[in-house]
Each structure stands twice: as C-alpha cells, then as structure tokens.
Amino acid sequence: MxxxxxxxxxxxxxxxxxxxxxxxxxxxxxxxxxxxxxxxxxxxxxxxxxxxxxxxxxxxxxxxxxxxxxxxxxxxxxxxxxxxxxxxxxxxxxxxxxxxxxxxxxxxxxxxxxxxxxxxxxxxxxxxxxxxxxxxxxxxxxxxGAQFVNPVLMKKLPIDYKLLILIKNAATFLQLKYxxxxxxxxxxxxxxxxxxxxxxxxxxxxxxxxxxxxxxxGTFVVKAIEATGIHTSVSNLRMVWVGNVIRRKNLIFIFSALALVSPRDKWELNVIGDGPEVNFLKELASDLGISGNIVWHGRKPRSDVISLIASSDLHLLASLSEANPAVLFEAMSAGVPTISLDQNGMHSTLANGRGVLVPITTYNQTLELFASEITSFILKPQTIIDLKQKMISYIDDSxxxxxxxxxxxxxxxxxxxx
Known part of the structure; x- marks a missing residue:
C-alpha cells in the first residue's frame, strides 16, 4: 500500500x-x-x-x-x-x-x-x-488548458467575445513561453x-x-441502463445538450446547425443547464424557426441529468475549448453517442468509432457537415441504434x-x- x-x-x-x-x-x-x-x-x-x-x-x-x-x-x-x-x-x-x-x-x-x-x-x-x-x-x-481556440469557430460570435478569445489565446501563449x-x-x-x-x-x-x-x-455504471437497457427508440431523434449556457459552450453553432437539419419535425433538443445566454439563445432559436424543437430544462439535480441523458439518442457538443467535459463521459456511461467537433479532448476520446467527430474546415462547411451527420441519423435510425449498442464495450475501457x-x-x- x-x-x-x-x-x-x-x-x-x-x-x-x-x-x-x-x-x-x-x-x-x-x-x-x-x-x-x-x-x-x-x-x-x-x-x-x-x-x-x-x-x-x-x-x-x-x-x-x-x-x-x-x-x-x-x-x-x-x-x-x-x-x-x-x-x-x-x-x-x-x-x-x-x-x-x-x-x-x-x-x-x-x-x-x-x-x-x-x-x-x-x-x-x-x-x-x-x-x-x-x-x-x-x-x-x-x-x-494549454490549448488555443480555433479562429474558424469565432465567425458568429459577438465582437467583444472575439476580442476576449484573442486576448486569452495571447495570454496562453505568453504563459507557456515565459x-x-x-x-x-x-x-x-x-x-x-x-x-x-x-x-x-x-x-x-x-x-x-x-x-x-x-x-x-471516467465512465461509470448508470442505474437507468442497469434497469432498462439502452434507450433505442428513434422514431423522433431525441438529442441532449448539458452545461452552463455561456458563450464558450458555443450553442450558437449547434442551433445554427440544427436549423439546417431536415425533416424538422423528426427531432428535438433537450437543453439542460442555465446561464447568461439563455434569453439570447431563445431569441436565436425563434429567429431560426426551431424554438418548437427545443425543450429548456434549466438546472437539474445530477441524478435527473443522468436520467435525461440516458433517455436520449444523441449528445451534442461543440464547445470552443474543452479538455474532457464530464458530460461526455456521462453520455458514454449511458450508452449515448456524441457528435462533436474534432478538437481538444474529444479528438482522442471519441476516436476509433466511439462517437462522431466533425472536422473543422471553414465555418460554413463545418456547420453543414455537423447538420448532415444529425440528418443521417434521422434518415437511417438503425445506424444510431447500432452505434449505441457499440457504446457498451467502450464503457469499461474508459x-x-x-x-x-x-x-x-x-x-x-x-x-x-x-
């Protein structure tokens, strides 16, 4: 010992x-x-x-x-x-x-x-x-923390936040160097x-x-899975996003991508969390014509969050900068695959088929590819069922x-x- x-x-x-x-x-x-x-x-x-x-x-x-x-x-x-x-x-x-x-x-x-x-x-x-x-x-x-925000992802951010990101990138560089x-x-x-x-x-x-x-x-055993097994009903694609509703979490990108998903009546997004950007994002969802597809849960006890994740088909993640967010492993623990931008911790954690990684090219191309991945699961529901079944083998590995x-x-x- x-x-x-x-x-x-x-x-x-x-x-x-x-x-x-x-x-x-x-x-x-x-x-x-x-x-x-x-x-x-x-x-x-x-x-x-x-x-x-x-x-x-x-x-x-x-x-x-x-x-x-x-x-x-x-x-x-x-x-x-x-x-x-x-x-x-x-x-x-x-x-x-x-x-x-x-x-x-x-x-x-x-x-x-x-x-x-x-x-x-x-x-x-x-x-x-x-x-x-x-x-x-x-x-x-x-x-x-020793990573830099990709400037491609800054396109639709407010100018003050773009400036803040540039300052933070510069500070990270200076701290690493000096x-x-x-x-x-x-x-x-x-x-x-x-x-x-x-x-x-x-x-x-x-x-x-x-x-x-x-x-x-790390992953853990989810009681909801022990009791009922993996949720595999995909008549309507039930997606989930969890976190603090702040600019860094980049829900602007996710909402913009969802506006491109078709058919629109075949999906819903459950947003779990609260923060200063909620009102702005509700207005954005209305402007994009997707407010009827989004369910706002606010803050929930952790046990409720895990249950909501476990009852979902797909977890969405598009943060400007992350290491390995806890919710990524909570989703893996629940057998729920994640669609994420191919960067930061997700680049390694979701590699080799553990999820769907969307490469970052130009802003519009990345947006369209993110949306097309979601659309493909709606059009071919068996694909997501197969992927969710594979998630079981990854739980123990992580x-x-x-x-x-x-x-x-x-x-x-x-x-x-x-």
Missing amino acids: KSILLLAYQISPTRGSEYGVGWNFAINLALKNKVFLVCGASGDHMGDTKEIEEHFTNHPNSNIVIIAVKPSKLAAFINWFNKKGLTPLFYVAFMLWHRKVYTIVSELIKNENIDLIHHLNPIGFREPGYLWRLDKPFIWGPIG YWRIRHAIARTSQLVFSTEENRRNFERFFGRTGHLISEQ SWAKKIEQFEIIYDSVLEKQ
Whole structure:
C-alpha cells in the first residue's frame, strides 16, 4: 500500500466537472492506497469545504485523511473581489492558497511517510502550486488548458467575445513561453500526464517535455441502463445538450446547425443547464424557426441529468475549448453517442468509432457537415441504434477503475526510479 498525497483543490461527491475529478480519484485511489487528501473547495468558493468534511465525518474512510485548507486572510480578502466579478483576482488568491498548502504539507511530511505527491486539480496548467519543491516524487496531471481556440469557430460570435478569445489565446501563449514557475515545476516533475493530445503537443513544443495521455474524466455504471437497457427508440431523434449556457459552450453553432437539419419535425433538443445566454439563445432559436424543437430544462439535480441523458439518442457538443467535459463521459456511461467537433479532448476520446467527430474546415462547411451527420441519423435510425449498442464495450475501457490502474502503473514506475 502506497501513501499518496493527492492535491485536489476542488472535490465533491455530488458535483461534476473538476469536483467530480477530485472525488473519483480520491475514492478510487483509496481502494488500495493511503490517501492524504488536500482540498480547498467543495462548494462554490475557496474555503467552502463544508460538504466534503461533513461527508467524511458521516462516512469515514480509513484510507483517506482529509486536509481541508482554508485561505489565509489575505487570500480570502482578494478572493472577495473574485466573487464580485473580478475573476482574474482569483488566480492571485489561488497562488496564496497554494503557498499555505506548501507550508502545511512541508510540516506533514516530517511526520508522515508520504511516498509521492500527485497534483491533480484544477487541471489547468497555469497554477502548478509549490509542492514540486519538496523532496518527494511529484506527478502532475492530467494537465489541460494549454490549448488555443480555433479562429474558424469565432465567425458568429459577438465582437467583444472575439476580442476576449484573442486576448486569452495571447495570454496562453505568453504563459507557456515565459512563466518561470511553470518551467521550474516541469523541471522538478517526475512524470507529466496530459488530458488531451493538444496539451501534450504544446508542452513538448514549449518545454521539451512529453508524458502520458490520460483523460481526467471516467465512465461509470448508470442505474437507468442497469434497469432498462439502452434507450433505442428513434422514431423522433431525441438529442441532449448539458452545461452552463455561456458563450464558450458555443450553442450558437449547434442551433445554427440544427436549423439546417431536415425533416424538422423528426427531432428535438433537450437543453439542460442555465446561464447568461439563455434569453439570447431563445431569441436565436425563434429567429431560426426551431424554438418548437427545443425543450429548456434549466438546472437539474445530477441524478435527473443522468436520467435525461440516458433517455436520449444523441449528445451534442461543440464547445470552443474543452479538455474532457464530464458530460461526455456521462453520455458514454449511458450508452449515448456524441457528435462533436474534432478538437481538444474529444479528438482522442471519441476516436476509433466511439462517437462522431466533425472536422473543422471553414465555418460554413463545418456547420453543414455537423447538420448532415444529425440528418443521417434521422434518415437511417438503425445506424444510431447500432452505434449505441457499440457504446457498451467502450464503457469499461474508459472506466474510473481503468484510469486508476493507469495511474498506479505511473506511480510504481516513478517510485522504482527513486
């Protein structure tokens, strides 16, 4: 049994995305290892660790030692401005939080026999923390965020958001090229792991380091499938989209593609989620003549989201930039295939027939091809039934158990070299 210090800033047994990444890694690693779990948020903001602390109080795990790190007074003060909308200040507060983590862990390893340190999340490359400075094997990853938004996809975006994307692309380039702490962390890292091929390629380009390719998300058993099997009624194509309704998720593209799908009375799209773009998108759907095909569910409990996904035929994804969104693996877990743009994490996760990847060429060509893929499923419903049946074999390949096995091999390899 190894003793692993797992740095998972965000962790929750009830939330998805980064929170789910932290949770699933911690719980699955603890099946065979002693896990010292360093965390900072199970709620919306830094220091809100009430849920995760209460969980382990009510459901103790002898293999998990939870170390909930609260922000310092200065970090909490700076993060107050983040809560009020000055988002960039979060990274200043987050850096200070990591400094406190370093102080706490420095003392911890004097009294505990820690075999290695795994810096898990957030997966973004911009904040490597400080634990790489310690005299312990250091694993970092899966790493994300080191990708650039494809300018082809910006065509129909508002001018202010286009400018924001260009600024973010420039910031990513500058951080990859010049941020000294990232370079120092990489130099001291025993093993890098990447969430997407693009991230691995950019690290090799800027830092001369490569590593394993393992997505940060995993599949799981969906009770709806256990009880009723895969949903295979395709008289009308029932599609689903899940996420925060924000510009980055690119629902403008999906709605524009759906306006090209024919026949129009043979499909519906269930939109699960809420956000600042809802009213704009409802107006867009009306202008495109597809508002009658779209069902707006708003935010739903995670169990309801999984059930809605499981009752769908097709999952749509067209984000401007993603690593491996949790909903992609939730759809895979439910045996529901995904149509996605061929980029980011989906390029690897949906390869080899695990879904439908639409190549990005020109904006209009990409739009038309996305629409034609949906239309083909309407005209040939047996095709989607066959594809959904194939999804069953992919669930185990992408499971959390398999993912942890991959990391166990990495851990053992690193420790053997010590």
